[in-house]
Amino acid sequence: MKSDLIVLGGGPAGGNAALAAAAAGLSVVLFDEQPAAGGQVWRAPWAGKADPHDSPERREGDALRDALASSPVDLRFGRRVWSVGRAFRVDALGPDGNEWVEAPRLIAATGAHERVVPFPGWTLPGVIGLAAATVLLKSHAARPAGPVVVAGCGPLLAAVAAGILKAGGDVAAVVDLASARDWLVAVPHLASRPSLLAQGLGWTLKIAGRGVPVLFRHAVRRVEGAERAERVVIAPVDETGAFTGGSERSFEIGSLVVGHGLVPGGEVPRLFRAKTRFDRLRGGHVPELDADGRTSIAGLYAAGDGVGIKGAAAAVLNGTLAGLAAARDAGRLSESEWRKRAEPARTAAAGLAPFSDAIAGLMALRAGQVASVPAETVVCRCEDVTRGEIEAAAVAGATEVNQLKHFTRCGMGPCQGRMCGETAAEILARSLGVEREAVGQWTARPPLRPVPLADLLGRFDYSDIPIPKPAPL
Numbered sequence: 001m002k003s004d005l006i007v008l009g010g011g012p013a014g015g016n017a018a019l020a021a022a023a024a025g026l027s028v029v030l031f032d033e034q035p036a037a038g039g040q041v042w043r044a045p046w047a048g049k050a051d052p053h054d055s056p057e058r059r060e061g062d063a064l065r066d067a068l069a070s071s072p073v074d075l076r077f078g079r080r081v082w083s084v085g086r087a088f089r090v091d092a093l094g095p096d097g098n099e100w101v102e103a104p105r106l107i108a109a110t111g112a113h114e115r116v117v118p119f120p121g122w123t124l125p126g127v128i129g130l131a132a133a134t135v136l137l138k139s140h141a142a143r144p145a146g147p148v149v150v151a152g153c154g155p156l157l158a159a160v161a162a163g164i165l166k167a168g169g170d171v172a173a174v175v176d177l178a179s180a181r182d183w184l185v186a187v188p189h190l191a192s193r194p195s196l197l198a199q200g201l202g203w204t205l206k207i208a209g210r211g212v213p214v215l216f217r218h219a220v221r222r223v224e225g226a227e228r229a230e231r232v233v234i235a236p237v238d239e240t241g242a243f244t245g246g247s248e249r250s251f252e253i254g255s256l257v258v259g260h261g262l263v264p265g266g267e268v269p270r271l272f273r274a275k276t277r278f279d280r281l282r283g284g285h286v287p288e289l290d291a292d293g294r295t296s297i298a299g300l301y302a303a304g305d306g307v308g309i310k311g312a313a314a315a316v317l318n319g320t321l322a323g324l325a326a327a328r329d330a331g332r333l334s335e336s337e338w339r340k341r342a343e344p345a346r347t348a349a350a351g352l353a354p355f356s357d358a359i360a361g362l363m364a365l366r367a368g369q370v371a372s373v374p375a376e377t378v379v380c381r382c383e384d385v386t387r388g389e390i391e392a393a394a395v396a397g398a399t400e401v402n403q404l405k406h407f408t409r410c411g412m413g414p415c416q417g418r419m420c421g422e423t424a425a426e427i428l429a430r431s432l433g434v435e436r437e438a439v440g441q442w443t444a445r446p447p448l449r450p451v452p453l454a455d456l457l458g459r460f461d462y463s464d465i466p467i468p469k470p471a472p473l
């Protein structure tokens with residue numbers, strides 16, 4: 001099937017990109033592996049799991065889902081995109097097997113994934129990601145087993161702790177890498193989005209109202225337990241995130257929820273070898289874009305957290321701009337009409353910059369965090385590669401992340417480095433005594449997401465495979 005435009009991702013960025021392009025007259029196909037639009041932040045509850053609590057995110061998500069449902073966009077939810085080929089042929093696995101669409105233009109709005117800087121015990125059952133916990137709370141109306149310690153950095157800490165309390169859970173402590181002063185410095189910038197600041201204050205009051213201790217400038221030292229997480233040990237850190245040697249505290253836990261910010265998921269621009277640059281504030285490598293989301297590859301646009309962590313409000317605006325740019329490039333919008341539609345989004349995006357910078361700053365990786373990972377701790381959990389093995393690979397001659405892959409298999413498992421990639425790259429750079437940029441970025445290749453081969457090839461019996469006759473000697 002052919003279309004004018006394919007949008008990958010039905011979150012705030014992709015959903016709004018599709019709406020803007022369709023309103024300008026393009027035929028648009030939108031793919032997302034989720035069952036409904038909303039992405040990570042505005043995710044819909046799964047069938048039969050309706051979260052009874054109203055929330056601003058729920059309302060924003062419902063508005064996007066309604067707008068898409070009444071638009072001409074061809075919505076392909078429940079489809080896992082595993083390949084994006086030349087001429088923007090997109091292959092996706094859905095309920096009826098593989099399906100493909102081709103278009104002269106494609107907008108990648110595939111969002112971010114979360115970063116957890118490893119510590120001893122981080123792979124034990126009962127340790128779950130901070131961003132992953134939002135999925136439990138929003139889509140499944142489930143909460144982590146208590147008592148829960150919520151640890152890491154950024155605004156999701158308070159959001160998740162308050163969400164667990166609201167769902168009737170027991171939060172033993174909130175452990176924040178940032179200091180109270182870091183937050184006070186951020187507040188004036190966060191005030192540029194008063195509704196979000198008010199939401200954050202609401203979470204803080206809920207946590208304080210339940211008497212939950214908030215330990216600033218602390219981090220998880222280790223998790224102890226035989227079969228699963230039973231106890232978490234935390235300790236004070238300095239402003240770089242390195243442990244200071246101050247006294248440890250421990251909490252008995254049912255779960256540890258922990259996350260250290262987000263990493264842009266730029267697989268599609270990387271697949272096409274679009275120009276990128278390393279941006280520590282924005283979470284890692286980001287594609288180089290013009291003001292409307294065009295990458296260095298003709299016809300390929302990108303928007304949302306996949307092009308650098310800026311949050312949902314910025315994703316809406318960048319998505320809209322990318323959708324309008326695609327329509328303009330396809331000749332469906334005159335210069336004046338494009339200007340009329342794009343100008344409000346551009347102005348609003350510029351106004352959001354202080355807010356976006358402040359939240360990205362609170363989630364950015366600090367140098368001392370990675371320095372604190374013990375040598376025997378597993379970094380790549382898919383392939384069981386430790387920090388010590390990464391350092392040994394550096395000594396043996398690996399000078400760049402894809403060589404690290406060849407030396408150790410780090411980043412070669414089912415998650416394809418989404419979980420460990422940035423930490424492993426930082427460790428390699430530190431071992432070599434170079435800047436993070438110098439060790440490069442992981443190459444992307446299909447399958448972009450793990451897919452069962454049987455679903456692509458159909459069922460077959462080995463005895464049905466014709467065996468060629470042996471060649472004569």
Ligand SMILES: Cc1cc2nc3c(=O)[nH]c(=O)nc-3n(C[C@H](O)[C@H](O)[C@H](O)COP(=O)(O)OP(=O)(O)OC[C@H]3O[C@@H](n4cnc5c(N)ncnc54)[C@H](O)[C@@H]3O)c2cc1C
Nearest residue numbers: 009011012013032033039040081110111131304305311312
């Ligand atoms: C797990 C997680 C939870 C988060 N929770 C919150 C939160 O509660 N509050 C908050 O403010 N911010 C949250 N964030 C940050 C939030 O994602 C962003 O600020 C915002 O959602 C960015 O919008 P986006 O449209 O760029 O990306 P997203 O909202 O992430 O949307 C991207 C979409 O692309 C789809 N997609 C990606 N790859 C494929 C593929 N190969 N095939 C098919 N579909 C694909 C995904 O299913 C997703 O729906 C979370 C981030 C993560 C990673």
